[in-house]
Amino acid sequence: MRRDMPRALACLAVILMATAGTAVPESADAQTSVLRNSTRTLGRTIQSQTRTIFRPTLQVRGNLGPVRGLDINPEWTHGATVLGNGDLALWDLREGAEAQRLPASAVGPVRDIHVGPNGRFVLVGSTSGQARLVPAPGSGAIAALPAAAASGVGAVNISPDGRQAVIGRSDGTVLGVTIASGQMQTLHRGTGAVTHVASANGPLFAAAFADGSLVLGQAGAARAVRPAATVSALAMASDGRVVVGTANGTVEIWDAAGGQRLSSSRPHSARVTAVAAAPGGLAVSGDEAGGLARHRGGQATSAPSPVPGPINDVAIRSGPDRIMAASADGTVHVLDGQSFRQLARMISNAGGWVVVSPEGRYDGAIDTYKDIVWSTPVADLPVDRLASTHYEPGLLTKSVQPNMTLSTRPAGSISEEIRLPPEVTMSVSPSQGVSPGQTLTVTVTAVNRSDSTRPDIRLFNNDKRVRPEAVVGDISESSDGVSRTMTFAVPATAGANALSAVAAGWQGITSDPATASVQAAGATSGGQLYLTSVGVNAYRASGLQPLTFAVADARSVSRLFQGGVRTPYAGVRQTLLTDGQATKGGIRAHLQSLQTLTGNDVLILYLAGHGKALGSDWYFLPADLSSATESGVRSQGVSARELADLLRRIPAQKMLLLVDACGAGAALAQFDGFEQRRFLDSLSRETGVHVLTATRAGQEAPEYEILGHGLFTYAFLQGLGEGGSAQRADRAPRDGQVTVAEIKSYVEDAVPVVVQKLEDQLLAHAATRGGISGRTMVTPVGISQGADFVLAR
Numbered sequence: 001m002r003r004d005m006p007r008a009l010a011c012l013a014v015i016l017m018a019t020a021g022t023a024v025p026e027s028a029d030a031q032t033s034v035l036r037n038s039t040r041t042l043g044r045t046i047q048s049q050t051r052t053i054f055r056p057t058l059q060v061r062g063n064l065g066p067v068r069g070l071d072i073n074p075e076w077t078h079g080a081t082v083l084g085n086g087d088l089a090l091w092d093l094r095e096g097a098e099a100q101r102l103p104a105s106a107v108g109p110v111r112d113i114h115v116g117p118n119g120r121f122v123l124v125g126s127t128s129g130q131a132r133l134v135p136a137p138g139s140g141a142i143a144a145l146p147a148a149a150a151s152g153v154g155a156v157n158i159s160p161d162g163r164q165a166v167i168g169r170s171d172g173t174v175l176g177v178t179i180a181s182g183q184m185q186t187l188h189r190g191t192g193a194v195t196h197v198a199s200a201n202g203p204l205f206a207a208a209f210a211d212g213s214l215v216l217g218q219a220g221a222a223r224a225v226r227p228a229a230t231v232s233a234l235a236m237a238s239d240g241r242v243v244v245g246t247a248n249g250t251v252e253i254w255d256a257a258g259g260q261r262l263s264s265s266r267p268h269s270a271r272v273t274a275v276a277a278a279p280g281g282l283a284v285s286g287d288e289a290g291g292l293a294r295h296r297g298g299q300a301t302s303a304p305s306p307v308p309g310p311i312n313d314v315a316i317r318s319g320p321d322r323i324m325a326a327s328a329d330g331t332v333h334v335l336d337g338q339s340f341r342q343l344a345r346m347i348s349n350a351g352g353w354v355v356v357s358p359e360g361r362y363d364g365a366i367d368t369y370k371d372i373v374w375s376t377p378v379a380d381l382p383v384d385r386l387a388s389t390h391y392e393p394g395l396l397t398k399s400v401q402p403n404m405t406l407s408t409r410p411a412g413s414i415s416e417e418i419r420l421p422p423e424v425t426m427s428v429s430p431s432q433g434v435s436p437g438q439t440l441t442v443t444v445t446a447v448n449r450s451d452s453t454r455p456d457i458r459l460f461n462n463d464k465r466v467r468p469e470a471v472v473g474d475i476s477e478s479s480d481g482v483s484r485t486m487t488f489a490v491p492a493t494a495g496a497n498a499l500s501a502v503a504a505g506w507q508g509i510t511s512d513p514a515t516a517s518v519q520a521a522g523a524t525s526g527g528q529l530y531l532t533s534v535g536v537n538a539y540r541a542s543g544l545q546p547l548t549f550a551v552a553d554a555r556s557v558s559r560l561f562q563g564g565v566r567t568p569y570a571g572v573r574q575t576l577l578t579d580g581q582a583t584k585g586g587i588r589a590h591l592q593s594l595q596t597l598t599g600n601d602v603l604i605l606y607l608a609g610h611g612k613a614l615g616s617d618w619y620f621l622p623a624d625l626s627s628a629t630e631s632g633v634r635s636q637g638v639s640a641r642e643l644a645d646l647l648r649r650i651p652a653q654k655m656l657l658l659v660d661a662c663g664a665g666a667a668l669a670q671f672d673g674f675e676q677r678r679f680l681d682s683l684s685r686e687t688g689v690h691v692l693t694a695t696r697a698g699q700e701a702p703e704y705e706i707l708g709h710g711l712f713t714y715a716f717l718q719g720l721g722e723g724g725s726a727q728r729a730d731r732a733p734r735d736g737q738v739t740v741a742e743i744k745s746y747v748e749d750a751v752p753v754v755v756q757k758l759e760d761q762l763l764a765h766a767a768t769r770g771g772i773s774g775r776t777m778v779t780p781v782g783i784s785q786g787a788d789f790v791l792a793r
Helices: 005-020 028-052 366-371 383-390 395-400 550-564 584-596 630-636 640-648 673-687 711-720 740-757 759-763
Strands: 057-060 069-072 078-082 088-092 097-102 110-115 121-126 131-135 153-158 164-169 173-178 184-189 194-199 205-209 214-217 223-225 231-236 241-246 251-255 260-265 272-278 282-287 292-296 299-303 313-317 322-326 331-336 342-348 353-356 362-364 372-375 380-382 423-429 439-448 456-461 471-479 481-491 495-504 514-520 529-535 572-578 602-614 617-620 654-662 690-693 781-783 790-792
Touching: 069 110, 069 313, 069 322, 078 110, 088 121, 097 342, 110 153, 121 153, 131 164, 164 194, 164 205, 173 194, 173 205, 184 205, 194 231, 205 231, 214 251, 241 272, 241 282, 251 282, 251 292, 260 292, 260 299, 282 313, 292 322, 322 395, 331 395, 342 395, 353 366, 353 395, 362 366, 362 383, 362 395, 366 372, 366 380, 366 383, 372 383, 380 383, 383 673, 423 495, 423 514, 439 456, 439 495, 439 514, 456 481, 481 495, 529 550, 529 584, 550 572, 550 602, 550 654, 550 711, 572 584, 584 640, 602 630, 602 673, 617 640, 617 673, 640 654, 640 673, 654 673, 654 711, 673 690, 673 781, 690 740, 711 740
Parallel strands: 153 194, 231 272, 272 313, 529 572, 529 602, 602 654, 654 690
Antiparallel strands: 057 372, 069 078, 078 088, 088 097, 110 121, 121 131, 153 164, 164 173, 173 184, 194 205, 205 214, 214 223, 231 241, 241 251, 251 260, 272 282, 282 292, 292 299, 313 322, 322 331, 331 342, 342 353, 353 362, 372 380, 423 439, 439 481, 456 495, 471 481, 495 514, 602 617, 690 781
16 A cells, blocks of 8 residues: 555646646647656656555465464463464463474364463363373473363363363363373263363362353352353453353453352454453453453453454463454464554464564564565565564564563554665676686676665675675765665685675665676685684683583584594684683684685684673673673673674685573673574674574573583584484484584474473572573574585584
């Protein structure tokens, strides 16, 4: 939908008025010339307006259909959704990510889902009348439900504390099952099938029956009551308040202990399809037309809903008030509980997951970004085209958890207005008959017709950004938009030279790439693998807690490539910088010395120590940091921007940066892994360097004595076969070699499993090492913008 068509029409009016107020030439040719010039002016105006300013829609490619079910635990730390294809998506709201995907074949046709404590299991009720407890992957075995509670089931639910499952059977029996022991008791025997059940913490329960009755109370003392209409949705808070949604749009609040109806309202004109309750009388209801209503203190408040109907499930929390609604559009809408304003949308599609806000902020699995696009009549723009200004790691967490702030500050809402990125063209000379090392003259022109933003042009060769020194010309012009032409002198690498250029314009939105390919034939020198391992245990600055394994981890990574694994490269050159050697000057000087590498060489840079996100950058803290204050870190730390500049100047086209960085201790604010990821993602996009880092959410990356390594580095070493073991990361395909993509995938999968398997032993160290109880799970994050390459064979 065009926002500024009136401007184009105004231009037409001005042109017509100007023509009318001018003497009309007598000759037909002269009249034709005037009309032609006026038409051209109008055409250019309308074309420019139409091409650049739109109100886009968010499109999900690989959409799996309506989200059928949703459940969030009372603490809002874990959730689960039933996707349109029947798969279960398990979400960790502390990390703001879809953590696991359980295929439909593993869980059966799902009707009801309820998440257990800490996301350790999901209680599933199927459309075939079955019920079972499904453990989250890596969480260990869980006792099965008793046979009487596992079949002939009409409805399932779980108490807010996760201790008891309540099962409604088709024969009218309501059962309570203690999950830890499997002990079962009969809560009620009714007539007719049970259609809905709910439970509070303790003995209170609620059950609705096919005959229209509702039973409230506890075992041996339940009473039957009559709602206004047939019950179509049922929920219960931990304090015993029961929320009943009915087929005629009425919503009632009942007290389970006394069997009293506390309030009744009819905020819906359609059948109520979902309700949810929180302690203190707070509730939410949704209907089959997409309507939402909030209930508090006996009053119902509804407002225009951004959720397309029907709403299949809802969740609610207080402090801050938040609502989630499972929608027919295949996404889960996260809403402000007071205004119903959309804060974000949770998307699970065929390829992965993404979270997007109306402003254009986004987070997700990198490989999924291409499928989630802002669509206009002219172009579809994947959400990560806005990476420099809108990438917000932990967007979901920041949308639902208290005291969380957003880092990005977009100038406006992308859902209301978007302008197209620059148009980019490229020419290369010579384009054939090239020998390795010969200079290629690459000319890139970018034209921005959206606004006055000067295009920011970036040129990559084989996915690695060319060195700053390659720029030999830079000219800007302003006519029909802002035009910028840059000329680069790029030495050809032996073999293929896949050149690509992009340009960023309005709000940092990047263009489609202009590409060219040049083959450099001739003798190819064997590339070397350069490995730089940096580890810091001891810090000069007071307030920085000494680390135990950073130095040992750096040495282990070094030893691994010295003889533990074979590589396809002509040789391996090692540099180890630990403690006193790992100063800012030492790290900088070493990376500067690598500017003599060739395009065929490979660089692995491993950093282990303290890290800190501050303001607009992230810093690795070297050993000679003298002050742990903000000013000290800014002046003496090695920033992500500085790393990006140093790595970009190194000619090697294949690079991997490994960051195992713990939080910086009590002297600084708590380490923010979301910010770390944001800055390292920018580093990867700016340079084409692969990044694998240890921490995702706002917690320290823990060290565990039982492993002998930092958790992240332990998984990395195991994946590449430390200690003579098989290369576990050689998985896709299993071809006798490990690529960057494979080790990234392995480490991301392995760390949560390692933690779960060692949980009992790790908890024994909780007093000294923090353990894992009650803290955010450390989840490695791979950021891969460059071309994949082999690490080991």
